[in-house]
Amino acid sequence: MIAQALRLLKVGRRLAAHRALTPGGTAQLPLLARAGLRLLALGTRTPRAQMDASPGARLAAVLEDLGPTYVKFGQSLAARPDVVGAEVATALATLQDKLPPFPFETARAIVEAELGQPLDALFAHFEVEPVAAASIAQVHFATTLDGAEVAVKILRPGVEAAFARDLEALAWGAALGERFISPLRRLKPVDVVATLADSTRMEMDLRLEAAAASELAELVARDVGPDGRFAVPAVHWSLTARRVLTVERITGVPVGDVAALAAAGHDLPGLATRLIQAFLTQALVHGFFHADMHQGNLFVRDDGTLVAVDFGIMGRLDRPMRRFMAETLLGFVTADYRRVAQVHADAGILPPSKSVAVFAQACRSIGEPILGRPASDISMARLLAQLFQITETFDMETQPQLLLLQKTMVVVEGVARGLDPEASMWDIARPVVERWVIDNLGPEARLWEAADNATSLARRLPQLMERAEHVAGQIGEGGLRLHPDSARALTEASRAQRRPWIWSTLALAALALVLALR
Numbered sequence: 209m210i211a212q213a214l215r216l217l218k219v220g221r222r223l224a225a226h227r228a229l230t231p232g233g234t235a236q237l238p239l240l241a242r243a244g245l246r247l248l249a250l251g252t253r254t255p256r257a258q259m260d261a262s263p264g265a266r267l268a269a270v271l272e273d274l275g276p277t278y279v280k281f282g283q284s285l286a287a288r289p290d291v292v293g294a295e296v297a298t299a300l301a302t303l304q305d306k307l308p309p310f311p312f313e314t315a316r317a318i319v320e321a322e323l324g325q326p327l328d329a330l331f332a333h334f335e336v337e338p339v340a341a342a343s344i345a346q347v348h349f350a351t352t353l354d355g356a357e358v359a360v361k362i363l364r365p366g367v368e369a370a371f372a373r374d375l376e377a378l379a380w381g382a383a384l385g386e387r388f389i390s391p392l393r394r395l396k397p398v399d400v401v402a403t404l405a406d407s408t409r410m411e412m413d414l415r416l417e418a419a420a421a422s423e424l425a426e427l428v429a430r431d432v433g434p435d436g437r438f439a440v441p442a443v444h445w446s447l448t449a450r451r452v453l454t455v456e457r458i459t460g461v462p463v464g465d466v467a468a469l470a471a472a473g474h475d476l477p478g479l480a481t482r483l484i485q486a487f488l489t490q491a492l493v494h495g496f497f498h499a500d501m502h503q504g505n506l507f508v509r510d511d512g513t514l515v516a517v518d519f520g521i522m523g524r525l526d527r528p529m530r531r532f533m534a535e536t537l538l539g540f541v542t543a544d545y546r547r548v549a550q551v552h553a554d555a556g557i558l559p560p561s562k563s564v565a566v567f568a569q570a571c572r573s574i575g576e577p578i579l580g581r582p583a584s585d586i587s588m589a590r591l592l593a594q595l596f597q598i599t600e601t602f603d604m605e606t607q608p609q610l611l612l613l614q615k616t617m618v619v620v621e622g623v624a625r626g627l628d629p630e631a632s633m634w635d636i637a638r639p640v641v642e643r644w645v646i647d648n649l650g651p652e653a654r655l656w657e658a659a660d661n662a663t664s665l666a667r668r669l670p671q672l673m674e675r676a677e678h679v680a681g682q683i684g685e686g687g688l689r690l691h692p693d694s695a696r697a698l699t700e701a702s703r704a705q706r707r708p709w710i711w712s713t714l715a716l717a718a719l720a721l722v723l724a725l726r
Contacts, residue, residue: 212380264299276343277374279303284404286615309341315362322449344411363451368412375405411520414453418443420519427494437513438486458515464503480624480631487620488640495530499523499612501620523612538641541634545571562602570598
């Protein structure tokens with residue numbers, strides 16, 4: 209505990225020195241809190257370069273200075289304008305995860321130790337200088353023995369221990385704040401830090417990143433993007449281990465180099481549309497999405513294919529949350545604010561004590577100002593900030609599962625706007641959302657769901673009947689107090705036994721109708 213407190217005290221003093229502890233200013237803080245901040249900043253000096261910078265820029269600068277864990281923490285805060293404000297959230301979204309490279313001999317030693325052979329026995333050629341160096345790993349280009357051009361990602365030495373120390377301190381501070389500062393509880397800081405810890409642990413096992421790339425590649429091959437031209441590099445599994453990842457080398461123009469893309473004749477608005485729809489399809493249709501889709505991780509091949517790299521940060525959405533997201537987006541793009549409010553109520557996010565009608569009115573205050581306005585005037589970050597402010601008003605708890613999604617949505621919109629300043633997230637999202645709703649909430653989907661439920665119950669009937677007979681025998685021998693779960697199972701089996709024809713008829717009718725609709 210003492211170690212964590214000292215570590216956070218050091219971080220606090222650095223934040224105070226950059227005037228970044230309270231990006232929104234200290235005027236609204238209690239007198240005692242302001243005195244505490246002055247005491248914390250005692251003996252520190254604000255760097256001259258930061259004197260006139262915006263609050264968001266000051267916070268971003270100090271987080272970069274604090275190191276890799278805090279860069280990632282800042283990136284996660286970019287999805288929380290309710291915590292740091294819209295301006296600060298926008299500044300934090302630009303945080304760059306870069307560090308000086310570690311020496312080639314260190315990289316060689318890690319590769320040889322992980323793959324169990326000398327470098328020359330693994331690769332025909334291995335470039336000495338890395339092409340990228342970040343907080344967790346750096347990347348070298350190489351050629352395999354069979355002539356394939358690859359990119360080799362190597363974990364930075366000592367990174368696991370460094371992240372563990374910082375995350376332990378952040379978790380301790382979050383728990384302390386949640387316990388003693390009641391307004392923080394709604395924001396779930398403990399869950400936020402836990403989500404960050406989970407994602408960084410996944411990033412530090414490159415076998416898991418390889419598996420994520422492989423899984424996303426399978427999903428992309430099925431259905432991603434309006435024309436399918438969205439790709440994921442192939443994994444070289446024989447050259448991959450915990451601290452080494454080898455994938456197909458991508459050649460193409462970085463998405464951020466708009467001039468080069470235009471000179472090559474690429475359809476920039478088409479690329480923006482494909483990017484947004486590919487992301488939404490990953491999130492909505494598959495529930496598994498690339499959660500770090502900034503400009504440095506996206507390239508365009510000569511044939512116009514959009515290629516993503518770096519799969520260390522991935523997001524997952526379970527089916528209920530996907531339904532919540534789809535219906536919320538559809539409600540906004542169709543101006544059906546009652547639907548948006550009802551979706552929040554049905555998901556248990558809007559507290560039962562709060563009025564659905566009043567929440568619908570609040571949602572209208574967000575949606576109406578964007579109707580009819582040019583797409584370039586609509587900021588997703590600002591809209592998210594307004595929605596977060598409303599959720600605070602209605603005492604709605606933060607949904608940790610959506611944090612990565614919200615952050616990625618803002619980043620993707622920014623990248624798309626770089627390609628096409630008139631790109632509208634809402635207009636481009638609409639066909640993807642509507643298709644998902646039809647496929648998953650329409651009559652055909654409901655019939656398939658009913659058929660699946662009937663089939664599942666039919667499979668369970670023998671087991672339920674056997675359990676019912678066993679319990680009935682015990683009752684006959686001397687009585688038995690049933691556990692509620694057992695009582696429910698017995699009742700369900702009894703009903704099914706009395707009316708087996710109902711289930712079989714329903715299943716057959718549902719399947720027949722579905723086949724007729726196809």
